[in-house]
Amino acid sequence: MADKKLQFAIYWAASCGGCDVAILDVNEKILDIAAAADIRLWPVAMDFKYKDVEGWADGEIDVCLFNGAVRNSEQLHLARLLRRKCKVMVAFGACACFGGIPGLANLHDRKSIFEAVYGYTASTVNPEGTTPQPHLKVPEGELTLPVFFDDVYSLSQVIPVEYYVPGCPPTPDTIMTAVTAIVTGSLPPPGATVASDKSVCHDCKRKKSDKPTIKRFHRPFEIVPDPEQCLLEQGFTCMGSASRGGCGALCPAVNMPCRGCYGPMPGSLDPGADALAAMTSILAASDDATVAAETARLLDPLGTFYRFTLPVSVLGRAPKAS
Amino acid sequence: MEPRVGVFVCHCGTNIAGVVDVARVAEAARTWANVVHAEDYKFMCSDPGQAMVKQAILRHKIDRVVVAACSPRMHEATFRKACAEAGLNPYLFEMANIREHCSWVHEDKQAATLKAIDIVRMAVAKARLLEPLETRSVKVEPKALVVGGGVAGIQAALNLANAGIKVVMVERQQSIGGRMAQLDKTFPTLDCSACILTPKMVQVAQHPNVTLYTCAEVEEVSGYVGNFDVTIRRKATYVDPDVCTACGICLEKCPKKTTSEFEEGLTTRKAVYRLFPQAVPGKPVVDRESCTYFVNGKCKVCERFCEPKAFRWDDTDKVVHERVGAILVATGYDLYDASALGQWGYGRFPDVITGIEFERLNNATGPTGGRILKKDGTEPKSVAILHCVGSRDRNYKEYCSRVCCMYSLKFAHLLREKTAATVWNFYIDMRCFGKGYEEFYNRLLHEGVKFVRGKAAYVTDQPANDDEKGRLVVSAEATTLGEVLRVPVDMVILASAVTPQPDAPAVARRFGMSLSPDGFFMEKHPKLEPFSTATDGVYLAGACQGPKDIPDAVAHGAAAASTAMALISRGEVEVEAATAQVTEGACSGCKVCQDICPYAAIGFDGPKKVATINPSLCKGCGTCVATCPSSAIVGRHFTDQQVLAQISALFAG
Ligand SMILES: Cc1cc2nc3c(=O)[nH]c(=O)nc-3n(C[C@H](O)[C@H](O)[C@H](O)COP(=O)(O)OP(=O)(O)OC[C@H]3O[C@@H](n4cnc5c(N)ncnc54)[C@H](O)[C@@H]3O)c2cc1C
Ligand code: SF4
Ligand code: SF4
Numbered sequence: 001m002a003d004k005k006l007q008f009a010i011y012w013a014a015s016c017g018g019c020d021v022a023i024l025d026v027n028e029k030i031l032d033i034a035a036a037a038d039i040r041l042w043p044v045a046m047d048f049k050y051k052d053v054e055g056w057a058d059g060e061i062d063v064c065l066f067n068g069a070v071r072n073s074e075q076l077h078l079a080r081l082l083r084r085k086c087k088v089m090v091a092f093g094a095c096a097c098f099g100g101i102p103g104l105a106n107l108h109d110r111k112s113i114f115e116a117v118y119g120y121t122a123s124t125v126n127p128e129g130t131t132p133q134p135h136l137k138v139p140e141g142e143l144t145l146p147v148f149f150d151d152v153y154s155l156s157q158v159i160p161v162e163y164y165v166p167g168c169p170p171t172p173d174t175i176m177t178a179v180t181a182i183v184t185g186s187l188p189p190p191g192a193t194v195a196s197d198k199s200v201c202h203d204c205k206r207k208k209s210d211k212p213t214i215k216r217f218h219r220p221f222e223i224v225p226d227p228e229q230c231l232l233e234q235g236f237t238c239m240g241s242a243s244r245g246g247c248g249a250l251c252p253a254v255n256m257p258c259r260g261c262y263g264p265m266p267g268s269l270d271p272g273a274d275a276l277a278a279m280t281s282i283l284a285a286s287d288d289a290t291v292a293a294e295t296a297r298l299l300d301p302l303g304t305f306y307r308f309t310l311p312v313s314v315l316g317r318a319p320k321a322s
Numbered sequence: 323m324e325p326r327v328g329v330f331v332c333h334c335g336t337n338i339a340g341v342v343d344v345a346r347v348a349e350a351a352r353t354w355a356n357v358v359h360a361e362d363y364k365f366m367c368s369d370p371g372q373a374m375v376k377q378a379i380l381r382h383k384i385d386r387v388v389v390a391a392c393s394p395r396m397h398e399a400t401f402r403k404a405c406a407e408a409g410l411n412p413y414l415f416e417m418a419n420i421r422e423h424c425s426w427v428h429e430d431k432q433a434a435t436l437k438a439i440d441i442v443r444m445a446v447a448k449a450r451l452l453e454p455l456e457t458r459s460v461k462v463e464p465k466a467l468v469v470g471g472g473v474a475g476i477q478a479a480l481n482l483a484n485a486g487i488k489v490v491m492v493e494r495q496q497s498i499g500g501r502m503a504q505l506d507k508t509f510p511t512l513d514c515s516a517c518i519l520t521p522k523m524v525q526v527a528q529h530p531n532v533t534l535y536t537c538a539e540v541e542e543v544s545g546y547v548g549n550f551d552v553t554i555r556r557k558a559t560y561v562d563p564d565v566c567t568a569c570g571i572c573l574e575k576c577p578k579k580t581t582s583e584f585e586e587g588l589t590t591r592k593a594v595y596r597l598f599p600q601a602v603p604g605k606p607v608v609d610r611e612s613c614t615y616f617v618n619g620k621c622k623v624c625e626r627f628c629e630p631k632a633f634r635w636d637d638t639d640k641v642v643h644e645r646v647g648a649i650l651v652a653t654g655y656d657l658y659d660a661s662a663l664g665q666w667g668y669g670r671f672p673d674v675i676t677g678i679e680f681e682r683l684n685n686a687t688g689p690t691g692g693r694i695l696k697k698d699g700t701e702p703k704s705v706a707i708l709h710c711v712g713s714r715d716r717n718y719k720e721y722c723s724r725v726c727c728m729y730s731l732k733f734a735h736l737l738r739e740k741t742a743a744t745v746w747n748f749y750i751d752m753r754c755f756g757k758g759y760e761e762f763y764n765r766l767l768h769e770g771v772k773f774v775r776g777k778a779a780y781v782t783d784q785p786a787n788d789d790e791k792g793r794l795v796v797s798a799e800a801t802t803l804g805e806v807l808r809v810p811v812d813m814v815i816l817a818s819a820v821t822p823q824p825d826a827p828a829v830a831r832r833f834g835m836s837l838s839p840d841g842f843f844m845e846k847h848p849k850l851e852p853f854s855t856a857t858d859g860v861y862l863a864g865a866c867q868g869p870k871d872i873p874d875a876v877a878h879g880a881a882a883a884s885t886a887m888a889l890i891s892r893g894e895v896e897v898e899a900a901t902a903q904v905t906e907g908a909c910s911g912c913k914v915c916q917d918i919c920p921y922a923a924i925g926f927d928g929p930k931k932v933a934t935i936n937p938s939l940c941k942g943c944g945t946c947v948a949t950c951p952s953s954a955i956v957g958r959h960f961t962d963q964q965v966l967a968q969i970s971a972l973f974a975g
Contacts, residue, residue: 199952202910202931210926211917232912241912242951265908268953269962278914278951314966 006183007061008033009041009053010092011082013075014102014152015068019093020044022169023065026176036183037062053081061086063182065165069095069102069311070153074146083159088187090178091155094168094261097193099154099311101168104303106310106317109150150320154312164193168261168308171247195246197266200258204240204249206230213284217297220257231257232279237304242268242275261308270314272305325450328359328384329442330375332366332391334421339364341425343435347390350439356450358382367397372404379408386449390418390442411454413899413959418445440975447971448964455899455958460938462548463647464488464890466883469540469833472500473519473872474864474879475652476526481883483531487890490644491526492554493536497601498523500654501865502872504584504678506685506692509732509871510762516600523602535642537607543649543832544922546939547859548895552644558637559607561594566632568604572624580612586679589689594624599687608633648886651833651843651855652863652879653826658712658719658819666711666816667781671794672697674781674814677726680733684740694741702743702812706796707733708778709749712819719819721840724869726817727753731763733815734771745771746809748778748798756871774809776801781814820869833860834921842868853882858895861886900959901940902947906932908954915946915955 012020020042024030033039040061041048064086070076083089094100105113118124118131136143155161165178178194181187188194196202208230218235225231231238231252239260240252251258264271279298285291298304306313329351333339344362351360359382365371366389378384387410389401394417402412420438428434464487468479471493479489497503503523505515527534535556542553578593585591593613594606614621615635625633660668660676667674673696675683686692696702707730712718727749734745752773754763767773778798785791786808793810800807822841823829830837834857838844843866846854853861863879864870870878889895902923911931915924923939924946926932933955935946947957956962 197907199908199910199912201912201952208911208913210913212913213917232914241910241914245910265952265954267905267908267962269966274951274953277948278912281918281945281949282914 006037006063008037008039009061009064009082009086010039010044011041011064011066011068011078012044013066013068013079013096013155014071015093015095015100017044018169019067019095022093022167022172023175025169026172026179029172029176033179033183050078053078053085056085058084059087063088063090065090065092066155067093067096067169069099070149070155070158071102071105071151072146072148076149076158079155079159088162088182089155089159090163090165091161092165093170094166094263094308096155097164097166097312098263098309099152100308103152103154103309103311104306105152107302108318109320110148114148151317152311157311162190163187164195164263166193166195166244166262167247168259171250173248174246193244193263193266195244195262198245199265200240200243200245200247200249200252200262201230203245203247204230204252204258206252209233213282214279215284216294217279219299220255225255227255231255237275237279237298239271239275239305239307241278242271259307260305263309264312271309272302272313272315275305276301325356325386326358326382326384327354327356327386327388327446327449328375328378328382329357329361329388329390329446330366330371330378331360331362331420331442332371332389333362333364334391334425335364338391338421338425338438341428341431341434342420342438343431344438346435347420347438347442351388351442351446354443354446356386357446359384366391367400372400375401375404376408379405379410385410385414386452387415388418388442388445388449389415390420390438390445392421393417393419393423412457413455414449414452416445416449416452418442436975440972443975444968444971447967451961451964451967452959457896457899458937459894459896460546460548461894462890462892463550463645464893465490465644465646466648466650466886466890467492467540467550467552467644467646468650468652468863469829470500470652470654470864470866471495471498471523471526471534471536472652472654472864472875473502473522474654474866474870474875475500475650476519476522477876477879478650478652478863478883478886479526479532480522480529481880482887483526483529485883485887485891487531487887489529489532490552490554490646491532491534492538492540493534494539495597496536496595496607497597497603498526498534498536499597499602501678503598503600504586504685505681506688507732507736509728510756510758512732512735520600520602523600527602534603536603538642540832541641543834545645546897546921547857548647548889549938550646550649550859552646552649554642554644556640556642558610558639560610560613560634560637561605561607562632562634562637563603563605565630566605566628567630568606569629570606571627571629572606575627576624578612578614578621580609585682585689586676588679588682605632647859647890649833649860650863650879650882650886651829651835651860651866652882653823653829653866655820655842655865655869656823658821660711660816660818663712663718663816663818665780666708666778667783667794667814668816671781671783671814673702673794673812674816677729677733677815677817680815684733684736694737694743696813701741704744704746704793704809704811705737705741705813705815706746706748706778706781706794706809706811707815707817708781708796709747709817710777710819711816712821713817714750719821719840721869722753723817723820724753725820725871727751728756728759728762728871730815730817731766734766735769738769738771743812746774746796746811747771748774748776748796750775750777756873774798774800774807776807785810820865823866826866833857835860835862838868840868842866853878853885859886859889897938898940898942899937900942900957901937902935902942902944903937903956903958904933904935905954905956906930908952909933909950910952910954912951914951915949918945918949920945 236257238257240258243260244262348360348362468491537557576592579590582591682688713723776798790810836844845852861882863882864875909932
């Protein structure tokens with residue numbers, strides 16, 4: 001390792017760009033990374049062409065940090081291509097790990113998404129009703145666009161993945177833990193997630209009562225939270241207990257309920273169901289009417305409980321229209 | 323190593339094979355991965371059937387067994403035992419229910435066979451992932467709790483105590499005896515109720531193995547079969563029973579009267595009282611609610627006359643803790659509030675009375691000294707007895723109360739014997755099913771009683787002619803004559819329905835029992851285990867399980883006692899191994915699970931900051947498994963992987 005620099009590739013698929021920025025968030029440590037590794041591909045920061053990647057020998061790259069979910073043919077192509085070229089594939093960030101926020105598009109399909117985006121959203125002006133077409137003949141020849149899928153996939157749903165670095169985005173500490181492990185060759189066995197095996201609650205400093213109950217669900221803007229007490233017990237839909245820790249419980253520390261961006265707990269099949277079952281189990285309501293009234297206050301349960309994980313949960317997606 | 327699954331498909335005579343093509347099910351199973359052996363047989367639960375399983379385990383080196391037959395509630399234990407006898411861990415057995423879930427509920431043979439194949443495929447999918455579990459034994463506390471001191475509870479307690487088992491009996495009234503103590507004569511033999519009951523009451527109270535708590539109720543139960551911890555609240559009685567000589571002078575001297583519950587409100591008792599003259603225990607207690615001293619702050623007349631100085635005005639409730647191995651619930655029954663049945667005039671017409679009131683009228687220690695009198699003190703010349711008041715009626719109680727026909731006949735006999743009255747019985751069907759009961763009915767047919775087959779519709783005091791003036795008129799359709807009768811009488815006796823105790827739901831919750839649709843406590847099996855409940859170690863005795871006459875209540879009590887005795891004399895019980903388990907590494911101590919276990923099996927390890935589960939208390943219900951947000955609790959024998967494999971197998975067909 002010492003004589004030859006590590007070869008890195010960083011790629012983004014269906015993502016917001018936050019993960020790339022997060023890499024810069026490690027501040028001056030980026031220089032250590034640059035010293036230890038050649039960054040051969042990083043579309044957000046450097047110019048490159050597909051044929052550059054195609055030209056690499058198989059396995060030429062040591063590690064690929066792949067962020068973003070996979071929802072079109074171009075992303076799928078690049079995922080497969082990079083898989084061939086890279087020895088170690090890392091799903092980087094919540095979207096690559098679990099589908100992330102783009103994964104909530106699994107509540108719909110291509111047709112309904114296009115109808116909304118190119119049809120009737122408040123900011124749409126599209127009198128001709130033009131929608132993206134994968135192929136278009138123009139006098140100069142044929143133009144192509146990637147094919148948009150009905151489903152959003154996590155990275156490991158389309159290619160084999162060695163490691164997972166969760167987070168929306170991963171915290172600088174998590175990134176440095178992962179990079180240090182790569183650079184020093186002390187990677188855990190394949191399949192591992194570079195984060196804690198305990199939940200966010202484990203790291204959260206808030207006080208929990210012996211028999212927690214929820215009297216009423218609240219959204220963060222509705223009440224001022226007590227700064228000491230567990231947010232869940234105050235009725236916030238804090239996902240801490242159903243979410244993998246490793247973030248250092250940053251959100252609850254600043255009065256913001258955990259959103260669950262580090263994904264499901266190890267062994268969990270459906271983090272959304274886990275959280276929903278827990279919260280409703282401790283709801284202090286003894287009759288059906290109160291239960292109905294209180295649970296009706298859980299607005300957007302899917303978006304809340306599956307915010308980052310819909311594609312990898314048992315639920316997976318909403319039934320397709322056809 | 324790959325699992326080796328053996329599949330055994332049962333015909334259950336024609337119960338299954340009549341609808342499901344069992345040979346085809348076995349044939350399908352042979353084609354599935356890991357299934358190394360599959361066969362079908364007439365009765366898998368028979369000795370030869372079990373022997374087949376054992377032989378196959380040895381011959382084909384089977385390490386997972388699937389029996390496709392009836393409900394696991396019937397035979398899971400049978401086959402687990404057979405597996406264990408062949409050296410296989412009993413938890414490597416899985417039962418596929420193709421009888422209750424399939425053949426019994428379907429007619430289409432083709433479709434039922436396909437469904438049975440699906441069910442068995444699911445069981446095999448789970449079986450592949452089964453893991454051996456170790457069963458554990460716990461010691462059984464050689465003591466039993468009997469709740470309720472009616473005749474059923476008394477019989478149960480006596481049987482247990484005579485077998486050398488310590489018994490704690492808790493009765494909420496001042497005396498044991500229950501409803502039977504209120505009865506005068508008992509059908510069909512007409513022997514005096516008190517004469518046969520009081521010796522048993524005395525026997526149980528004096529038994530060296532019995533601790534009797536009256537004026538007491540069970541407040542809390544925790545623990546599990548063999549080791550229940552019971553909290554009993556003994557109400558303050560303000561009389562020290564160790565000092566009181568039961569001379570009864572206070573009963574005479576107390577100036578304060580209040581209605582007597584034992585006499586069904588037909589007369590009064592004093593504020594210091596015993597339930598009835600032969601009450602056991604015989605020491606009086608003070609009723610705080612009506613006692614002048616407690617109401618007004620002065621009186622204490624009783625104390626002045628009490629020679630041994632037994633009164634303790636500062637007495638308080640006492641809480642007693644007992645640890646018992648078995649619990650027998652014998653809390654008896656209540657009666658339908660007849661005033662809620664307006665059409666029969668109870669509460670409006672003084673001479674419309676209930677059966678239990680009639681028992682008291684008829685009793686020598688009752689309000690009339692045993693004379694059957696109307697409220698005006700005269701003897702009735704004509705009496706109507708209405709059967710099925712509130713029973714066998716969809717508007718009230720759908721079930722038959724099982725004792726009313728017989729006691730109505732008893733009343734008719736007693737009326738004919740003691741008075742010159744004409745007696746009318748209005749009945750729907752005459753239900754005289756017990757030993758000597760039909761004979762008793764036949765005897766009554768010759769005693770000049772008028773039997774009308776037809777339910778009385780209403781009782782009115784509005785005369786339609788001179789003859790009816792000033793009398794009660796019973797209207798009924800005599801179905802055998804096909805005409806509507808109006809019968810003027812002087813007294814009406816309502817055979818009101820036997821109902822569950824009003825606090826049955828709360829009592830059920832306290833002892834971990836459930837209620838049947840009729841509101842009585844639910845037995846484990848309606849035919850084969852009417853004296854057990856779904857909670858191990860909790861048994862039922864007497865009319866709390868459903869209406870019963872005395873012989874049935876006594877037999878039921880004895881049966882419950884013998885089942886409890888079997889548990890106690892075995893000395894130890896195996897507790898369920900399919901329990902929930904906390905994966906300590908995954909638990910982050912969020913405490914969400916702490917209060918949700920219905921068996922209070924979950925605790926918390928403070929220093930380690932993780933939840934703990936007491937495997938002896940855990941019933942494996944899975945509530946915490948579903949609740950745990952961190953997937954840190956595994957329901958053993960029903961793991962996520964096993965359940966998902968079953969679901970996938972269902973859709974793989
Ligand atoms: C009018 C009438 C006439 C009858 N005549 C006859 C007859 O002639 N022959 C015959 O065979 N049967 C007769 N029966 C039926 C008979 O009364 C019952 O079979 C018998 O009483 C059932 O006994 P048991 O012990 O199950 O219940 P019960 O007699 O009801 O005893 C239950 C006991 O439990 C106590 N208890 C209840 N709840 C609690 C609690 N939570 N904690 C502590 N203690 C509690 C009660 O105070 C009571 O002492 C008659 C019934 C009626 C209504
Ligand atoms: S639920 Fe949220 S606030 Fe409560 S302990 Fe867990 S992370 Fe902290
Ligand atoms: S104090 Fe008075 S009212 Fe109370 S029991 Fe004694 S005599 Fe009766």
